[in-house]
Structure formats: structure tokens, C-alpha cells
Amino acid sequence: VFALIVFACLVGDGYMSRPEDPELFCVFNHNEDACRYGIGIGVLAFLACIFFFMVDVYFPRISNTTDRKYLVLADLGFSGLWTFLWFIGFCFLTNQWSWTRAEDVYIGADSARAAITFSFFSIFSW
Numbered sequence: 001v002f003a004l005i006v007f008a009c010l011v012g013d014g015y016m017s018r019p020e021d022p023e024l025f026c027v028f029n030h031n032e033d034a035c036r037y038g039i040g041i042g043v044l045a046f047l048a049c050i051f052f053f054m055v056d057v058y059f060p061r062i063s064n065t066t067d068r069k070y071l072v073l074a075d076l077g078f079s080g081l082w083t084f085l086w087f088i089g090f091c092f093l094t095n096q097w098s099w100t101r102a103e104d105v106y107i108g109a110d111s112a113r114a115a116i117t118f119s120f121f122s123i124f125s126w
Contacts, residue, residue, distance in 0.1 A: 045126075
């Protein structure tokens with residue numbers, strides 16, 4: 001759920017344009033990489049959640065203990081990696097938001113703050 005919120009906030013209000021210039025820019029200090037990182041990690045986390053949910057559904061039907069062990073280790077390793085990536089994302093988005101000028105953000109400030117907040121919550125949920 002947190003990954004979807006981060007993804008939706010950045011896709012919905014993460015890009016803005018000035019009234020005099022129709023070109024879109026990222027609200028995080030005009031840094032396109034910040035928006036791309038948040039969107040990418042949100043989408044991949046959501047897809048991984050679906051995959052591991054399907055693994056959990058079929059887990060009781062897997063009789064081979066070696067396969068079960070590898071699935072559990074893959075889930076544990078992926079969760080550790082994704083915890084680290086969410087921490088990097090939180091730090092990156094927070095840093096870029098701190099350098100963003102107030103006059104550059106018109107309506108996307110709440111979505112940017114929500115993306116930062118839920119990326120922080122994602123650290124603990126993973």
C-alpha cells in the first residue's frame with residue numbers, strides 16, 4: 001500500500017509546469033532522477049509484493065523443502081535489499097525537497113511530502 005501511495009503521489013503531482021512555460025519538471029528541486037527513483041521503486045515494490053503474495057499462497061503446496069528454503073531466503077534477501085533501497089529513496093527525496101524553492105511548487109507540495117512520508121514508512125514495513 002505504501003508503494004502505491006508513493007507511486008501515485010509522484011505520478012499525479014510530482015511533475016509540474018510554470019504558467020509561462022509548458023515544460024514539465026519534477027517538484028523535487030527540478031531533479032528528474034528523484035521523481036524517477038520514487039516512481040521506479042514504488043512500481044517494483046508493488047510488483048514484488050504481488051509476486052511474494054502469490055508465493056505465500058502456493059507455499060503450503062510446495063513439498064520440496066529445498067525449494068521452500070530458497071523461496072524463504074529469496075523473500076528475506078529481497079526484503080533486506082528493498083529496505084535499504086527505501087532508505088536511500090527517503091534520504092534522496094528528503095534532500096532534494098530541502099533544496100526546493102517554495103516559489104517552484106504550486107500545488108504539488110502535499111504530494112511531495114506524502115511521498116517522503118510513505119517512503120519513510122516503507123522502510124519499516126519491508
